Every structure is written in structure tokens, then in C-alpha cells.
Amino acid sequence: xxxxKSVPWSGPILDITQVINQSPxxxxxxxxxxxxxxRTGYHGASMRDLARVTGRSLxxxxxxxxxxxxxxxxxxxxxxxxxxxxxxxxxxxxxxPSEKLHNLICNHIGYFADHLDEMRVIVxxxxxxxxxxxxxxxxxxxxxxxxxxxxxxxxxxxKKGYPPDTSELERKTFLLFGMMNWIFxxxxxxxxxxxxxxxxxxxxxxTRGCAGN
Amino acid sequence: xxxxKSVPWSGPILDITQVINQSPxxxxxxxxxxxxxxRTGYHGASMRDLARVTGRSLxxxxxxxxxxxxxxxxxxxxxxxxxxxxxxxxxxxxxxPSEKLHNLICNHIGYFADHLDEMRVIVxxxxxxxxxxxxxxxxxxxxxxxxxxxxxxxxxxxKKGYPPDTSELERKTFLLFGMMNWIFxxxxxxxxxxxxxxxxxxxxxxTRGCAGN
DNA sequence: AATACTACCGAACGAACGTTCGAACGCAAG
DNA sequence: CTTGCGTTCGAACGTTCGTTCGGTAGTATT
Numbered sequence: 001x002x003x004x005k006s007v008p009w010s011g012p013i014l015d016i017t018q019v020i021n022q023s024p025x026x027x028x029x030x031x032x033x034x035x036x037x038x039r040t041g042y043h044g045a046s047m048r049d050l051a052r053v054t055g056r057s058l059x060x061x062x063x064x065x066x067x068x069x070x071x072x073x074x075x076x077x078x079x080x081x082x083x084x085x086x087x088x089x090x091x092x093x094x095x096x097p098s099e100k101l102h103n104l105i106c107n108h109i110g111y112f113a114d115h116l117d118e119m120r121v122i123v124x125x126x127x128x129x130x131x132x133x134x135x136x137x138x139x140x141x142x143x144x145x146x147x148x149x150x151x152x153x154x155x156x157x158x159k160k161g162y163p164p165d166t167s168e169l170e171r172k173t174f175l176l177f178g179m180m181n182w183i184f185x186x187x188x189x190x191x192x193x194x195x196x197x198x199x200x201x202x203x204x205x206x207t208r209g210c211a212g213n
Numbered sequence: 214x215x216x217x218k219s220v221p222w223s224g225p226i227l228d229i230t231q232v233i234n235q236s237p238x239x240x241x242x243x244x245x246x247x248x249x250x251x252r253t254g255y256h257g258a259s260m261r262d263l264a265r266v267t268g269r270s271l272x273x274x275x276x277x278x279x280x281x282x283x284x285x286x287x288x289x290x291x292x293x294x295x296x297x298x299x300x301x302x303x304x305x306x307x308x309x310p311s312e313k314l315h316n317l318i319c320n321h322i323g324y325f326a327d328h329l330d331e332m333r334v335i336v337x338x339x340x341x342x343x344x345x346x347x348x349x350x351x352x353x354x355x356x357x358x359x360x361x362x363x364x365x366x367x368x369x370x371x372k373k374g375y376p377p378d379t380s381e382l383e384r385k386t387f388l389l390f391g392m393m394n395w396i397f398x399x400x401x402x403x404x405x406x407x408x409x410x411x412x413x414x415x416x417x418x419x420t421r422g423c424a425g426n
Numbered sequence: 427a428a429t430a431c432t433a434c435c436g437a438a439c440g441a442a443c444g445t446t447c448g449a450a451c452g453c454a455a456g
Numbered sequence: 457c458t459t460g461c462g463t464t465c466g467a468a469c470g471t472t473c474g475t476t477c478g479g480t481a482g483t484a485t486t
Contacts, residue, residue, distance in 0.1 A: 039340055043256030047474060060434045068474065124337060127252055174399050175392045175418055182391030205388055205422035212421055260444060273464045281444065
């Protein structure tokens with residue numbers, strides 16, 4: 001038990017870094033909530049709306065989490081933890097810099113395309129979380145960004161024979177994130193083909209874009 | 214007078230396509246509202262919050278517009294109209310395809326960097342507008358996207374000697390928008406240098422990225 | 427049969443929301 | 457001086473918000 005005061009079953013373990021949502025019901029609630037919040041934003045989706053789309057009663061929802069804000073926190077944490085897990089595996093893998101960058105982009109785009117609604121919620125930001133939680137999510141995000149930046153840096157170093165200066169590397173990494181993350185606003189697999197084709201296009205565009213000085 | 218029922222001075226002309234905010238007070242309200250909404254989102258900024266940041270009373274605000282939703286509409290309309298005006302001028306200019314694309318990116322990034330808060334509000338979407346107004350903004354956005362796509366298409370055609378197929382062109386255009394628009398989430402002129410340098414970097418990355426097949 | 431616990435709900439609470447209304451102010455025209 | 461108008465405001469309206477509380481089934485354990 002995590003909470004000294006006895007609570008029915010004390011909700012999800014909110015302080016853990018890993019993605020262990022030990023309840024399929026909560027997972028379903030998170031997914032359907034993200035689907036709604038992706039359209040309306042966090043404040044735009046009321047608890048009554050969330051009760052309706054999850055097929056539950058208003059008060060019944062509170063059995064799975066302690067407050068509305070938990071939903072936003074869990075959606076963000078789940079997303080960034082998954083991305084971090086993927087890049088951690090990639091870090092350890094035996095691969096050339098180019099292949100690593102290619103895999104990174106495929107993983108990122110693949111996850112994004114599979115969790116478009118959650119990613120849309122994440123793009124809207126963490127302003128509505130308590131500052132402590134907002135900082136926690138920001139740390140996850142910054143960790144991920146730095147690991148991606150290392151992979152991009154290794155690629156450029158390998159390609160050009162010398163490392164890029166930090167501000168150029170940082171900027172290029174942000175441009176890559178731009179191409180990848182902006183798909184939240186336009187991509188659907190039905191209209192624009194499979195995610196892997198898109199990942200391929202981004203990889204080609206970015207690597208060729210890094211070609212010159 | 215625009216409204217049959219006599220109203221003090223009837224608010225802004227909301228149905229016009231151009232950016233004619235005939236009141237500097239309204240402009241100031243829009244700017245300060247965008248600054249707050251960029252952090253909190255539309256629903257996250259209450260009319261009482263907006264009254265505070267604009268230095269006015271709650272009810273006093275209603276002299277300059279008819280409802281909270283007008284603010285969101287006007288911010289969106291102002292942004293897209295400005296972007297459209299710039300690209301319209303560029304369309305008419307006598308310039309080569311490469312120079313046109315270069316100017317387009319400089320204009321877009323320059324406007325974005327100068328109106329970061331407004332652009333952040335715009336990125337959050339028009340879900341909170343009435344469907345009629347939401348459609349109006351979507352039309353402006355789609356118009357802009359198509360004009361940019363034409364310029365990108367002319368550049369690629371000129372560079373490769375033959376036109377790209379539509380789905381490739383559409384995708385490349387979205388990737389360009391990704392690099393440009395994603396700056397809403399990271400760019401500040403203090404930390405990352407002047408906007409024109411950034412525009413240069415995006416132009417180089419994109420054009421080199423279009424080099425291959 | 428009694429107990430304990432999980433899962434769930436209807437009803438209600440106080441707070442905050444967007445909006446309205448009547449009244450006041452300053453100032454230029456009659 | 458009085459009138460009318462653009463501008464601003466405090467107070468209040470009805471609604472919706474997130475959350476809480478008391479209670480009820482159903483199930484497993486004793």
C-alpha cells in the first residue's frame with residue numbers, strides 16, 4: 001500500500017518512472033480521455049464528458065484516480081516513458097550512427113502514429129499540472145531530447161568527419177523534432193500512407209539536409 | 214453600423230477577411246490575451262484573468278467584443294490574414310523559384326518569431342469556436358497551405374527538371390511546416406539567435422533535403 | 427450467516443465560470 | 457447648465473465545474 005490513509009485501492013502508482021498501469025480499466029480510461037482531450041484540450045473536457053465517453057458515472061471515475069489532473073499526468077508520463085524506453089534500447093544496440101538515427105526516427109514516428117491522440121494532448125503542454133509534476137514531465141522530455149541529440153550528433157560527426165558545434169546541433173535536433181512531431185496536426189494513416197513511409201521520408205530529408213556545412 | 218440593434222459602438226467588424234482592427238484598445242487586449250492564452254490555453258484563461266492582465270474590469274471588457282470566443286477568433290484571423298497577405302505579395306513578385314521559397318521561409322519565420330504567443334494560441338486549434346467560425350479559419354489555413362505548396366512545388370520542379378507527384382509534394386510541404394511551426398515550442402530569440410539565422414538554416418535543410426529522389 | 431472489500435453510483439457541495447444589467451464617470455454639443 | 461454618448465465598472469445572475477459523501481450491489485473469506 002502506498003498511502004497511509006486507507007483508500008479503496010489507492011489508485012495508480014503515480015510516482016514511478018516506469019509505465020506500469022496495473023489496471024486495464026485505467027488504461028482504457030486514459031485512452032478514451034486522451035481521445036476526447038485531443039479535440040477539446042484539458043480544460044475543455046469536463047469530468048462529466050469523460051464519464052460519458054468512458055461509459056461510467058461521474059463519481060465512479062474517482063475510483064481509478066484521485067483527480068482530473070492525474071489523467072493529464074499519466075498520459076504525459078506514459079508517452080515520454082515509452083519514448084525513453086525505446087531510445088534506451090537503441091542506445092545500447094550495436095549499430096552504426098546512420099542506422100541508429102534511422103531506427104530512432106522509425107520508432108518515434110511509429111509510436112506517434114499509434115498514439116496520435118495521446119501525443120496531441122502532450123503537445124498541448126503541462127501547464128495545467130502542479131509545478132512539481134510539470135517539472136517531472138519536463139525532465140522526462142528533456143532527457144529524451146538530449147538522447148536524441150546525441151544520436152543526431154553522432155550521425156553528423158560520422159558523416160562530416162568532425163563534430164558540429166553545440167548550437168548548430170541543438171538547432172538541427174529541433175528541426176528534426178519539428179518534422180516528426182508536427183504530424184500531430186495533419187497525419188492520418190488513411191490519407192497519407194503508412195507511418196514507415198513517412199519515417200523514411202523524414203530520414204531522407206533530414207540526412208540530406210545535414211549534408212552541407 | 215453593422216448591427217440593427219443599437220450597440221455602443223458595435224465591437225470589431227468580425228466578418229471581414231482583412232485585418233482591420235479599428236481600435237488600438239482591442240489590439241492591446243488581443244495581444245495581452247494571447248500572451249496569457251499561450252500559457253494556459255483558451256479554457257484555462259478565464260475572463261477574470263483576462264481582465265486582470267489587460268488592466269480592466271471584467272464587465273468593461275465586453276465593450277470591445279461580444280464574448281470570449283471573439284478573442285480566439287480574432288487572434289486566429291489576424292494571424293492567418295497576415296501570413297496570407299505576405300504570401301500574396303510574394304506570389305506576384307518577379308523572382309526565381311528558389312528566391313521565392315527563401316523569402317517565404319523568411320517571412321513565415323519572421324512573423325512567427327514576432328508573434329510567438331499568438332502563434333501558440335493558433336497551434337492549439339479552433340475547436341472552441343463555433344463551427345461556422347472554425348470553418349472560416351480552416352479555410353484561411355488551407356488557403357495558406359496551398360499557396361505555400363505551390364511555391365514548394367515550383368522550387369522542386371525547377372531544381373529537378375520535372376514536377377513531383379502530388380502526395381510527395383504534399384508531404385514535403387508538411388515537413389517544411391513542421392520545421393517552421395514547431396519553433397512555437399522551443400524558440401526564443403535570446404537563447405537561439407536571430408530569427409533570420411534560423412530561417413536560413415531551415416531553408417538550407419529543406420532545400421538540401423529535397424535534393425534526391 | 428456474518429464480515430470485509432472492491433466496484434460503482436446518485437445526489438449534493440462550494441467554487442468558479444461567462445455573461446448581463448443598471449449606474450456612474452468624463453467630455454463635447456446644444 | 458443640460459443633454460447625450462462613449463467608456464468603464466461593481467454586483468449579481470444562472471450554469472457548469474471538480475470533488476465529496478453516503479450508500480448499494482456483488483463477491484470472497486471466515
